[in-house]
Amino acid sequence: MQEVLNKKNVEKRILAPRESRDTIGRINVSNPRMICRDVNVYYGDKQAIRNVSIDIGCNEVLAMIGPSGCGKSTFLRCLNRMNDTIDNCRVTGEILFDDKDIYDSSIDVVPLRAQIGMVFQKPNPFPKTIYENVAWAPRIHGIIESKSDADEIVETSLQKAGLWGEVKxxxxxxxxxxxxxxxxxxxxxxxxxxxxxxxLMDEPCSALDPIATAKIEDLIEELRTQYTIAIVTHSMQQASRVSQRTAFFHLGDLIEVGATEAIFTKPSHQLTEDYITGRYG
Amino acid sequence: MIKSTKKSVVGSSASSGRIKAIDIVNKGLKRRYRKEKRFRLYGMLSILASVAFLAFLLTSIVFNGYSAFLQTYIKLDVPLEAGMIDKQEPGRSDFQGIIKSAIRSYYPEVTERQDKRELYALFSSGAAFQLRDTVLSNPPEEGTTLSLWVLADDDVDMLMKGHMKRDVPEGSRRLNDKQLRWIERLEADKRVEKRFNTTFFSAGDSREPELAGIWGAVKGSIYTMLVTLALSFPIGICAAVYLEEFAPKNLATDFIEVNINNLAAVPSIVFGLLGLAVFLNFFGMPRSTPLVGGIVLMLMTLPTIIIASRAALKAVPPSIREAALGVGSSKLQVVASHVLPLALPGMLTGTIIGMAQALGETAPLLMIGMVAFIVDIPGGFTDPAAVMPVQIYLWADSPERAFVERTSAAIMVLLAFLISMNAVAVVMRKRFERRW
Incomplete structure (x- = not known):
């Protein structure tokens, strides 16, 4: 009986009116790399993300969790304007990177995406050689000119990704x-x-087995020293293992954001608690 | 739940009252396999039927046409008396007269004017040209006798190949009894021989079947196809890439898309009318030329290539595009480095289909004058030319029996051309098809 009541309460809370769904927790950090304020995303008439404001700190891993369809991937793809490829997608609000709104008309997406890279859910290497996979992007940007430059960048990149020993x-x-x-x-x-x-990493381990996942998680930990990382994940264990801050999304709202430890040990919002304790999602 | 509903269907056969799902599955198994077997049989039958039709078509063409690759030649001794060959300009000598006198000297008994004419008719009018070529390339001494294998007339050729029966009444064959006797004498002297028909593969069209060849039409087709390919492949692919990758999705592009699909279904003769009105009348381009023919066929093949290319582009997984965009490449770099190489095999397939269609097209070319009787072999894109399907159409329309076998032979040449064209495309596609 208690169980049934609990379930009903959860449902009620999930379907609660929008007004009571403001973000709980500290959205800003001391040394932000990206600052997002009041980001709204629409697919046609449908609003996918509502007034999301959050900072992404330098050299931190920000994990974004939430049930399917909560808009966390959509938000991630806003951060390097990958949503531009979707025809009826519209973004409002501002996302500051180097003090400039990346949705400003003066911003060129090509250099932007060179600064904000992305790793997708499904591994999608180019149908080319391993070497070409790594060397292609630096070449089109003009970062490398000679063959030795390319060799060097391929080796260091593969080493950083922990793949060099396996494919050299x-x-x-x-x-x-x-x-x-x-x-x-x-x-x-x-x-x-x-x-x-x-x-930006969009569920990078969802198609991988636990051993491969562990390798990638170790890698994320190492990469954090040099890069700022935002990762979307379905696995709460993963979020707690790799991230310093966690943001919980629900039905297009950013419900709660805070230090990962705090989120997973004493969440403030009831929805967050329900989610991380596995009552839905 | 399932068990209880199924139980009522199966009824009393269950002794225990509880029927296992596997029993129901087993019960339907036979019917399912029967259905599958039946379907496979239908499939095999339809393949068998199409193979049978194809085999019938090919055998009838080969059977009708193979004899055109041989041609009857007659050995003629040509005595070159003094004064017969013009010393100053040997090319202007009366070669027709020399041939005639050579024929007369072989048949001294023929004196009547009418008989002479019938006698001359056994030899092709091309014999004089053969003699001329021989004399010009290797000027003989006066007083010598040239032994020359000259072309037989097409009626003699048909007789030798058995298409004309000797034992039918005189009135129902094109050679009369007198002519038959003359031929029998040639045969007895072993002066008649069937040889490989080089004329067919080296000459242009002619009123005389024995002088007619397919080479003019082959060259016309080559030039026309080159124009078509050079225009439609780049234009088609650029259009497809733009529409698929760059164009905004709005009313205008929808309109263009609908119209491209409609154009693919427009009867080809309409394109011919368009070519006549625009390219010939408005722009004043030369008629009957591969240039105009190629442009008209380009218009016809463009929709096919664009539609196939767009389908090929659509089939490229979006993850590749995202991957390339994600590292900060521009749209053109995405397309040029990743999308196009993956889509190229599909685009080539569309091009093969379009080109094969263009190669076999007659109707639009009728409108721009490529149906004309053209004897000369075209030497360029602006020379009057015929193409193979038009040549086939013209020969199929000709009354001479010898053109029947030439029609079939021309179809064989057309098919060989088509197959080799497709083979090149298949090889190219295989080379690009490295999907990994």
Whole structure:
């Protein structure tokens, strides 16, 4: 009986009116790399994200969690304007990067995306060699000119991604021939080859087994020293393992944000608590 | 839940009252396999039927046409008496007269004017040209006798190939009894021979079947296809890439898309009318030329190539595009480095289909004058030319029996051309098809 009542309460809270869904917790940090204020995203008439304001600090890992369809991936894709590729997608509010709104008309998305790299949910290496996968982006940006530059950048990027030892003898093999976890690390190597400042990761481990996941998580921990990382994940364990701050999204609202430890030990909002204790989601 | 509903269907056959799901599955299994077997049979039958039709078509073409690759030649001794060859300009000598006198000297008994004419008719009018070529390339001494294999007339050729029966009444064959006797004498002297028909593969069209060849049409087709390919491939792919990757999705692009799809269904003769009105009448381009033919066929193949190319572009996984965009490449770099290489095999398939369609097209070319009787072999894009399907159409329309086999032979050449064109495209596609 108690159980049933609890469930009803949860449902009531999930469907609670919008007004009571303001963000709880500290959204700003002392040394922000990106500052988002009142970000709204619309797909056509449908609003996918409502008034999200959050800072992403330098050299921190920000985890974004929440049930499916809560808008966390949508928000992540706003951060390097990947949503531009979706026809009827509209973004309002401001996202500051180097004190400039990235949605300002004076901003060129090509250099922006070179500074804010992205790793996707499904490993998507180019159908080219491992070497080309890493070397292509620096080449089109003009970062590398000679073959030796390229060799160097391929080696350092693969080393940073923890893949060098496994692939150094077969750089001319197709990137798609690697295992899922290796492919994902190749994608990370590809992202860091252009020396971005922020790396966005959209559920990078959802297609991987636990061993490959552990490798990537270790890698994220290492990358944090040089890069700012925003990661969307479905796994709360992963969020608690890799991140310093966690943001909880629900149905397009940023419900709660705070230090990861605090979120997972004593969440302030009832929805957050319900989610991380597994009552829904 | 399932068990209880199924139980009522199965009824009393269950002794225990509880029927396992696997029993129900087993019961329906036979019916399912029967259905599958039936479907496979239908599939095999339809393949068999299409193979049978194709085999029938090909055998009838080959059977009708193979004899055109051989041609009857007659050995003629040509005595070159003094004064027959013009010393100053040997090319202007009366070669027709020399041939005639050579024929007369082989048949001294023929004196009647009418008989002579019938006798001359056994030899092709091309014999004089053969003699001329021989004399010009290797000027003989006066007083010598040239032994020359000259072309037989098409009626003699048909007789030798058995298409004309000797034992039918005189009135129902094109050679009369007298002519038959003359031919029998040639045969007895072993002066008649069937040889490989080089004329067919090296000459242009002619009123005389034995002088007619497909080479003019082949070259016309090559030039026309080159124009078509050079225009439609880049234009088609640029249009498809722009529409698929760059164009905003709005009413204007929807309108263009609908119209491209409609254009693919427009009867080809309409494109011919368009070519006549625009390219010939308005721009004043030369008629009957591969240039105009190629442009008209380009208009016809463009929709096919654009539609196939767009489908190929759509099939490229969006994750590749996102990956490239995610590292900060511009749209053009995404397309040029990643999307286009993946889509190219599909685009080539569309191009093959379009080009094959263009190669076999007659109707639009009728409108721009490529149906004309053209004897000369075209040497360029602006020379009057025929193309193979038009040549086939013209020969199929000709009354001479010898053109029947040439029609089939021309179809074989057209098919060989088509197959080799497609083979090149398939090889190219295979080379690009490295999807990994």
């Amino acid at each position: 003898d077969r750089l001319d093999q197709p990137g798609n021939g690697l295992s899922g976890g290796q492919q994902q690390r190749l994608c990370i190597a590809r992202a860091i080859a252009v020396s971005p400042e922020v790396i």
